[in-house]
Amino acid sequence: MAVMTYAEAARLALRQEMQRDRRVWALGEDLGPEGGVAGQYLGLQSEFGRSRIVDTPISESTIMGSAIGAAICGTRPVVELRYADFGLCAADEIVNQAAKARYMLGGQVRVPVVVRQPIGFRDGMAAQHSQSTEAWWVHVPGLVVVAPATPADNHALLKAAIRSDDPVIYMEHKELWTRTGEVDPGAEPAVLGRAAVRRPGSDLTLVTWSGMLGDCLTAAEVAQTQGISIEVLDLRTLWPWDRDAVFASVTRTGRLLVAHQAVKAGGFGAEIAAEVAEHLFHALRCPPRRLGAPRTPVPHSRPLEALCRVTPAQVVAAARAMMTDH
Amino acid sequence: MAVMTYAEAARLALRQEMQRDRRVWALGEDLGPEGGVAGQYLGLQSEFGRSRIVDTPISESTIMGSAIGAAICGTRPVVELRYADFGLCAADEIVNQAAKARYMLGGQVRVPVVVRQPIGFRDGMAAQHSQSTEAWWVHVPGLVVVAPATPADNHALLKAAIRSDDPVIYMEHKELWTRTGEVDPGAEPAVLGRAAVRRPGSDLTLVTWSGMLGDCLTAAEVAQTQGISIEVLDLRTLWPWDRDAVFASVTRTGRLLVAHQAVKAGGFGAEIAAEVAEHLFHALRCPPRRLGAPRTPVPHSRPLEALCRVTPAQVVAAARAMMTDH
Amino acid sequence: MSLPAGFPVERIHAMYRRMLLMRAFDEHAGWARREDRLRGSVHEYTGQEAIAAGVCAALGERDYISSYHRGHGHCIAKGADPVAMMLEIYGKAGGVCGGKGGSMHVADFSLGILGANGVVADGVTIAVGAAQAVRLLDEDRIVVAFFGDGALNRGPMLEALNWAKVYDLPVLFVCEDNGWSDRTPTRSVTGGPGIVARAEAFGIPADSIDGNDLLAVACSAGLLAAEVRAGQGPRFLHATTCRWRGHLALDRGLYRDPAELATHAEQDPIGRTRAWLLAQGIAPAVLDGDAAEAAERIAAAAALAEAAPCPDASELCTDVQDTGAPSWQ
Amino acid sequence: MSLPAGFPVERIHAMYRRMLLMRAFDEHAGWARREDRLRGSVHEYTGQEAIAAGVCAALGERDYISSYHRGHGHCIAKGADPVAMMLEIYGKAGGVCGGKGGSMHVADFSLGILGANGVVADGVTIAVGAAQAVRLLDEDRIVVAFFGDGALNRGPMLEALNWAKVYDLPVLFVCEDNGWSDRTPTRSVTGGPGIVARAEAFGIPADSIDGNDLLAVACSAGLLAAEVRAGQGPRFLHATTCRWRGHLALDRGLYRDPAELATHAEQDPIGRTRAWLLAQGIAPAVLDGDAAEAAERIAAAAALAEAAPCPDASELCTDVQDTGAPSWQ
Ligand SMILES: Cc1ncc(C[n+]2csc(CCOP(=O)(O)OP(=O)(O)O)c2C)c(N)n1
């Protein structure tokens, strides 16, 4: 076990996979000089050379398109798109090519590409550098969607993503880069599609992922002092999401609350809430609820940005309201 | 009143708006020669000239980006992106610029642009020409999302979209181009955000839009013969969606079924089901349900494509199941 | 038309046979689409066959090609089985893509055919990536990207030119300039001195040739492919040609100038090659036999495709993704 | 440095004052960001001031400019109020964008400033659209698009060049070539003979000049803007310059060659212009007074911004969209 940051954990995973398999490589803007925007590639270009840690032109469409070409021809590229906002510059290539190639070519080919698109607010970066777009990718057949919340997961899930033969949208959270945690450097790749119970509880199931896990755990602690026992489930993989785990928990608690930093309207929380409402209707003791950002672009100004956040206090308030609503 | 096709109705609306306001213009690939892929621009270039019906290079990013520039500088462009699939080639410009400009520039400017992106399956056009992406745009703050289901609506809603000072994603359905219906050529622009009850009913609320309206009406007729009275609500505008109308209907019927041609997982049906589950939980007599396409790219082959469709029979079956589930 | 001394006539004759097969295939495909015997978008290659034939003749089986919406010809030129292709465009079981792709997605990875593509220029970004894989895996292959003149206005295409030069990748770009971007004349939406100047602005040496002249294509492609193979970096071939048909099968081409259409017959790459072969002493009967054989093969493929069963319903959800197969969706 | 005969020295002096203001603004902005007194991405324009000053001097108030992430200088050059800009980058009430945009979105539509932009090259597609509006509305304006050398590798940028030429739009493209694309040397990711060749490949006449030479910028921009204004179609100005600071305020630039950095002082557009003005007989005290005044204005703006209140919470959901304001979200 070692203590390291979320960024370091990702770097370790990539390094291990590159050592293990020479077909693994990475490409994106500014990976070499300082190891990417968060140091998540630091030192890798010196170790593996410029042909395996590739600094690219500012050409998102071709970064993505070429990675797809390289993936269908026997390599395993890891694409760095820097921020999920810029992932939109490659939306066509991701959706129309990466996600569909295997199917529309009748299974002749696989597309083992990892597309890193960090999400979330950070430090007032404003509307074009703060989006959380996971709901988009979940809606696209052919894509796996992963959102690690801890350093250990950013190690084990990134390994798993790199070993996946299908395209993975890999969404790190910008505010987590510097968070530290215990990581087992020898850990096996995680199993994609498995949620983790981060805190057991009996009154209410709180489903979350990525940057909101910490706030949800804080909320659960506060709620505990008010006599509400919250089970916190970290989804880890958004597609496929761990329906079994969520259903099992909600079946026990009878209450579902989903919290995410993405915009609430049309967010992935809706899918979870709708599925639970349909399949566990009779097990529910109160209506399923969702918390997410208001439907506004992300403002720069600190207090406005803060108002877009789902806070622990809001989570607790929602939980309390749900305990009395039946 | 006149009988015309869905494509002709759209052409009439654009023509009327262009006559009314010289700031209205349209741009896209192949609008002139044969009036777009469905004749929806037929004759307009002769009438208004090549500077107001603009044939463009194959440059989706710049088609969209330039329309935004032209919109913030005093004109009202109508962008033709041909198929929603190609809309992904302009996703960055739509989301990062059109949707956010007003907000992130502090209200200095409006972006009165209409972005036409036809959706839906048609004739085996396969994975890259058949997507329904409305859920994406609904999730983006700043965008209005419209999906007309009838010729009359393609006239009145397009007029409304062109007069909107905020950007509108306007999603026609490819299979509707040739459908005919009554249109009042003198109709005022529709009010955005209002659903229409296409068939009243008392047992179950069926929410739908776009290409699925016809199938839903068929299903309602069949269900009637089996003693189930279905109220069919055509949403028309997906954002803002007509919560009042949906809630009023579900409050009466106690049952919600949403049907759309888009992929079910992460589709806009989830938002509706989740909202109803949260706010009308105690009014529901059975779990809210959704019908949509399986999470696969759209296959070319006829029987496989057909399997992706939500059929009237499936709607009826779901309705029957819901009537006995409580 | 002239060839380097010693270039065997038999090789041109073989390309000629491939052209006949492409022609017969797409004449059938267009007809079948118009007759509603099959569905989807069908873009006929008719009139442009010399480009695919001449370029692919410079390639080995290991080499990759990526194509675009007008892709049947490239597949046939690279050796794809017309029967499996025909089954595919009919959406039938046994199609090269199991009937899931249709005309815009014909591909055969066993022959290095990375696929036709329904999105203009996307096949080109895929091609430069394929070349990157070749480089990384230290393989002995080159990559050809086929695309139309209209694609030169799409950003990803232009990015890909820069990309290939920056990494000096083994790619031969082949622009099939038929003058049309769907129903719009390409020159009306294209600025600047021309396509070759664009390639050169990204540092890529480019040849411009008459793409209806099979010998010119074969020579030029041969030289450029050899340079690419020798590790000299990307090359660009600009081949002018004629699109005989509408943009796609259902386009009646009413917007076209009859005078332009009238020039097509004399440009016909098949007719011109036939004349050349005759001049080399090949007997007319042999060439007639070639045409008959192509027609027969395609007729047989079509008959088979018409009769073949569609894919089984169980195929619907296969090959989507292994992680999270949509069993409960 | 030389000027056309009769070009009034006073105009250069005025540009000089604008440069001082830009310099003072961004030296403060960078410092404030490093000190955590404000948030977000701050890209300093320091060292590049001659380009904005010289180009905007060729523009009238009605003309439009669109900018990019390194946008403070362009706004000041076009006449924006440094106080409102300072409030904006501090995220305070009264900012040009109400504090909602921050550094990457400074804009002032009342002065034709269409905005900085956080997405590389997107401001350029917006600029060509603005020119299309000018044309449609038959207005008497031209549009300037500012962007960096790195942007020339993005597809939308290249599409926009073609676009401007196809419709012969009144756009002046201004490439500020500081040699860097963030932390990557642009030449290492750029193929071909250079930026001018790229513009010309799309049919756009281009000048290449020393962008640290204010007089050269002013002359060249003046001529090109006049051609654009006269309806001769788009023009392109390639101006080489130096980025003195890191890519953004928090980038310490450790990857940079000290030898390169050492050349900056002698390239300093402010220093060079000052020397020229002195040679024209302007008294040193006058120029010192200019510097002091700029420093004071910025210090005052900063003090005001530090003390100003943040926007009210009620602003959160305003200006999203009128149709469907998120009242129930
Ligand atoms: C990104 C994108 N935009 C638009 C289209 C629609 N489209 C299909 S083919 C075509 C014209 C292509 O012209 P060209 O590249 O010259 O090829 P050609 O059809 O002439 O062979 C267009 C606009 C598309 N498929 N993809």
Ligand SMILES: Cc1ncc(C[n+]2csc(CCOP(=O)(O)OP(=O)(O)O)c2C)c(N)n1
């Ligand atoms: C589409 C997109 N990709 C990547 C980025 C991240 N990024 C911001 S500035 C920059 C470098 C831009 O270089 P250049 O255009 O030369 O401008 P400079 O910073 O040198 O002024 C990059 C890569 C971005 N903002 N947008």
Ligand SMILES: [Mg+2]
């Ligand atoms: Mg063409």
Ligand SMILES: [Mg+2]
């Ligand atoms: Mg630069």
